[in-house]
Structures are given as C-alpha cells and as structure tokens.
Amino acid sequence: xxxxxxxxxxxxxxxxxxxxxxxxxxxxxxxxxxxxxxxxxxxxxxxxxxxxxxxxxxxxxxxxxxxxxxxxxxxxxxxxxxxxxxxxxxxxxxxxxxxxxxxxxxxxxxxxxxxxxxxxxxxxxxxxxxxxxxxxxxxxxxxxxxxxxxxxxxxxxxxxxxxxxxxxxxxxxxxxxxxxxxxxxxxxxxxxxxxxxxxxxxxxxxxxxxxxxxxxxxxxxxxxxxxxxxxxxxxxxxxxxxxxxxxxxxxxxxxxxxxxxxxxxxxxxxxxxxxxxxxxxxxxxxxxxxxxxxxxxxxxxxxxxxxxxxxxxxxxxxxxxxxxxxxxxxxxxxxxxxxxxxxxxxxxxxxxxxxxxxxxxxxxxxxxxxxxxxxxxxxxxxxxxxx
Numbered sequence: 503x504x505x506x507x508x509x510x511x512x513x514x515x516x517x518x519x520x521x522x523x524x525x526x527x528x529x530x531x532x533x534x535x536x537x538x539x540x541x542x543x544x545x546x547x548x549x550x551x552x553x554x555x556x557x558x559x560x561x562x563x564x565x566x567x568x569x570x571x572x573x574x575x576x577x578x579x580x581x582x583x584x585x586x587x588x589x590x591x592x593x594x595x596x597x598x599x600x601x602x603x604x605x606x607x608x609x610x611x612x613x614x615x616x617x618x619x620x621x622x623x624x625x626x627x628x629x630x631x632x633x634x635x636x637x638x639x640x641x642x643x644x645x646x647x648x649x650x651x652x653x654x655x656x657x658x659x660x661x662x663x664x665x666x667x668x669x670x671x672x673x674x675x676x677x678x679x680x681x682x683x684x685x686x687x688x689x690x691x692x693x694x695x696x697x698x699x700x701x702x703x704x705x706x707x708x709x710x711x712x713x714x715x716x717x718x719x720x721x722x723x724x725x726x727x728x729x730x731x732x733x734x735x736x737x738x739x740x741x742x743x744x745x746x747x748x749x750x751x752x753x754x755x756x757x758x759x760x761x762x763x764x765x766x767x768x769x770x771x772x773x774x775x776x777x778x779x780x781x782x783x784x785x786x787x788x789x790x791x792x793x794x795x796x797x798x799x800x801x802x803x804x805x806x807x808x809x810x811x812x813x814x815x816x817x818x819x820x821x822x823x824x825x826x827x828x829x830x831x832x833x834x835x836x837x838x839x840x841x842x843x844x845x846x847x848x849x850x851x852x853x854x855x856x857x858x859x860x861x862x863x864x865x866x867x868x869x870x871x872x873x874x875x876x877x878x879x880x881x882x883x884x885x886x887x888x889x
Contacts, residue, residue, distance in 0.1 A: 508606075509579045510538045511851045513563065514844075515597065516586035517541035518548040520801040521611065521641075523555075524840035525586060530556045532844065532879070534852065542576060567593040570600075577604040584609040584640070584847040589686040590617040598625050598636060605632035607850045611843060613643030613736050614687045619697035622861045623704065630860040637867050639740055640846040641839035645864050646814045646881075647737040647759065648744055649873055650829040652865040653883050655751055659821030663754035666819075668741075669726045669762035670733065672812040674802075674835050689784060708746045711753050715742040718758040725817045725826070730760035744865035752820065762815065807833040815886070826887040831880065838881060845875040 514529060516522040518541075526541055533539055540561035543549050549562040563579070565572040567587060577583060577600035587593045590612040601608035602625040612618060618638050629636050639645070651666050658664055687694070715738040723730040738759040745751035802810070810833035818825045831838040846864065849855070853871040864872060873883055 508581050510540045510561065511580065512537060512539045512582045512584070512847045513542050513576065513580040514540075514584050514586070514847070515542040515565065515576065518543045518545065518552050519586050521836050521840055521843075522586040523552060524836055525584070525844050526552060526556060528840050528844040528879075529847075530558045530560070532848065533558075534848070537848075537851070540580070567596055570596055573597050573600040574604070577601045577606045577608075580606060582607040582609070582847050582851045584843050586611055586843070588612060588614075590614050591620075591686060591690065595621065595624065602626075602629040602632060602634050602636065605634050607635045607637070609637045609640045609843060609846050609850070611641040611643065611839060612638050615736050615739060616687065616690055616694040616697045618736065618739075618861075619694075619701040622701055623697070626861040633859045635850060635858055635867050636861040637846065637850070637864060638861070639736060640843050640864060642812065642834040642842070643735065644737040644740040645842045645846070645872075645876070646812065646829040646831075646834075648740045648863055648865045649869075649876070650814050650816050650827065650883070651741045651757060652744060652748075652869060653829070653873060654816040654818040654825060654827045655755075657825040657827065657885055657888070658752075658818050658823055660750065660752070662752055662821035664752045664818060664820035665756050666741075667723075667725075667730075667758045667760065667817050668737075669723065669728065669730060669760050669815045669817075670812070671728075671762045671814075672810075672834050674810040674812070674833055691784075711746075711749065711751075711755070713742050713745040713751070713755045715739065715757045715759070718760065723760070723762070726762055726815050728762040728764050731763055733759045733761050735759065740863050741865075744863045747862070747866045801836055802833075807837050810834065810837070812838070824889040825885060828882070828884050828886050830882045841879045841881065842876065845879055846872060849875050 514526055517526045540563050541549055542563040542565050544566050546564050553560055565576040573596050583601055583606055585597055590610060591614050594617055598608055598621045647668055654666050717734060718732045720731050738757055741757045745755045812834035813830040816827045849868045849872045855868060855871055858867050877883060
C-alpha cells in the first residue's frame with residue numbers, strides 16, 4: 503500500500519455528482535481524527551460550494567478524466583482513491599491505470615462487466631507489481647451480495663461442497679447517472695462478451711476446487727416464499743471471484759442470483775420491461791431519448807430515498823446444515839451505496855487487512871473488517887435461521 507509520504511489518505515473523485523455528494527457527506531460525518539482527505543472533481547467552483555454545504559475543513563483537488571496528467575497527479579497524491587464518475591467504460595480506465603501505476607488503492611461503483619474485465623486485462627498485472635488494490639463494485643453493485651455470500655459461508659461447515667442462493671428485493675428510484683450507465687452497458691453486448699472471453703483466456707484457473715455461478719431459471723422458491731427471477735448482473739460474477747480466491751468457500755461452491763418477486767404477474771412484467779429496455783438501448787436514438795428523461799447529476803430527493811429499502815436473503819447449504827441469512831438497509835442505490843463506498847475507502851486506509859494486490863473483490867480485500875464497518879453505519883447482516 504502507498505506509504506505515509508502521500509499528501510492524502512483518502513480522496514473522493516466525482517464528489518459533486520449525485521451519489522458523490524452523498525458519499526462526501528458520509529465521509530464528513532465519519533472521517534477519523536487526523537485523516538488527510540480531499541474532494542476531487544473537474545470544477546473548483548462546484549467543489550467549493552460542496553465544501554460550504556458540508557461545513558467541514560477538507561482539501562479540494564481539480565482533475566479531469568480527459569487529462570491523463572491530472573489523473574496521474576491525483577493518483578500519486580493519495581493512499582486510497584474512490585471514484586463515482588461513470589459510465590466507467592467511458593470515464594474509468596484512465597483512473598484505474600493511474601492508480602495501478604502509482605500503487606494507489608482504487609475503488610468505484612461500477613456494475614459494468616465489460617469495464618471490470620478490461621480493467622483486469624489492462625491493469626491487474628501492474629497493480630500486483632506496485633501493490634495497488636483495485637476494488638470494483640463497492641456499492642449496491644455488489645457489496646450486499648458479495649459480503650452477504652461471504653457472511654453466509656462463514657455460518658456453514660468448512661471443507662464440504664456449499665450451495666448458496668441470493669434473493670434480492672428492493673424499492674428504490676433511479677438517478678440520471680445510473681440510467682446512463684445501464685443503457686451504456688446494455689448497448690455494448692458484443693464488446694462485453696469479447697472482454698469476458700479474453701479475460702477467461704488469461705486469468706489463472708483454480709484447479710483444486712470447483713466454483714460455478716449458473717444463471718438458473720425462473721421458479722417459485724419456497725425457501726423464501728416468492729418467485730425467483732434470474733438476475734444476469736455483475737453480482738454473481740463478483741461472488742464467484744471471491745469464491746475462487748478464498749478456500750473457505752469449500753471444494754465445490756455454487757452461487758445463484760435472483761430477483762425475489764411476490765407475485766407472478768409482477769415477475770413477468772418486470773422481465774418484459776427489462777427486455778424492452780435492453781432492446782431500446784441497441785438503438786442510438788432511443789438510447790439518447792431515454793437518457794434525456796433523467797439528467798446527469800439528478801436523482802431521487804431525500805423524501806423518496808427515505809422510503810426506499812433493500813433486502814437480500816441468502817439460503818446456504820452444505821455438510822448437512824442449512825442457514826438463512828439476510829443483508830438489509832435503506833435506499834440501496836444512493837444512501838446506502840454512499841455508505842458502502844465511503845466505508846470501503848476508510849477500511850482500505852485504516853483497517854488491518856490481509857495482504858492483497860491487483861484486482862480483488864470486497865470479500866477478498868476487506869471481508870470481515872468491512873462487514874463490521876457497514877454494521878456500524880446501519881447496514882444489517884444477520885442470521886435469520888439455522889437448520
């Protein structure tokens with residue numbers, strides 16, 4: 503990890519965006535005494551207004567994703583750099599490169615599989631050399647699922663085949679940035695498949711254990727009392743990567759990831775809507791129209807966020823034992839995501855963690871330490887039932 507000679511311990515890049523402002527507020531409320539931290543973005547004027555709103559003493563740094571020199575200077579100034587600037591496939595690679603070169607720990611909120619795979623192909627080896635930890639998906643994508651599966655595995659016997667299913671329920675609104683990232687990812691199907699294939703060709707394989715994350719099929723899940731609709735998101739890939747890296751997941755581990763829906767018509771309607779959004783994203787004109795419905799930097803107001811919530815239930819089995827666990831919290835996409843990113847940055851900066859480097863998951867890099875931080879921030883991890 504980058505040494506104490508850096509100017510800052512933690513820098514938040516993209517601090518004036520919608521989720522960036524929420525993350526900055528959480529950091530301002532939770533920053534430990536003596537932490538040298540900064541807010542970064544393109545506009546000094548916006549950063550100054552944000553600092554005034556926060557009412558705290560914090561350094562300000564200007565940088566632009568289109569200016570490689572400014573990104574290198576930014577990465578070289580801090581031990582940990584967290585970024586909210588997406589879509590990451592458009593704006594993220596330069597910052598990952600700068601952090602990998604500088605030996606700076608990097609975190610983001612991406613849910614874009616193509617970006618994650620390309621970052622691995624281009625920057626993992628260099629990050630291993632410099633000691634940088636590159637940790638993607640440090641928000642609702644994919645912390646509740648990655649750490650929830652990790653937490654579930656801890657409740658099961660060691661050294662036996664394990665099966666874990668995750669069931670996601672949420673009530674939340676979408677921001678302009680989230681919509682833009684989703685539409686960008688949907689529009690890049692061939693590129694996403696190519697990046698995944700290229701990564702499989704070069705990534706070392708686990709030979710002494712078996713890990714799988716099949717998509718599964720729609721079904722009624724009596725174990726949670728709802729319909730289960732497979733979710734082809736980044737989350738299951740992240741869980742599988744944690745399982746490949748950590749022997750605690752056992753000699754044969756399988757994870758399946760579902761949306762949990764109480765009523766079949768709602769499940770069918772949601773599937774149809776997702777298919778329609780995916781189809782529309784293939785057409786540039788339709789994509790531009792959809793993006794214009796929510797302006798960049800906009801998002802649900804405080805009252806709407808206060809009514810939002812999420813619950814992820816996990817059912818794990820192995821060695822004759824069955825356990826049900828749950829991860830839950832408030833507004834998943836913004837309020838709780840801001841907590842997750844901020845606490846991840848502080849965890850990398852200050853906690854006693856296992857030695858890792860290169861592109862790693864939250865479970866591999868931070869595991870139990872981050873779970874405890876998130877509990878302290880109000881996100882619940884609990885064992886619901888054991889049999």
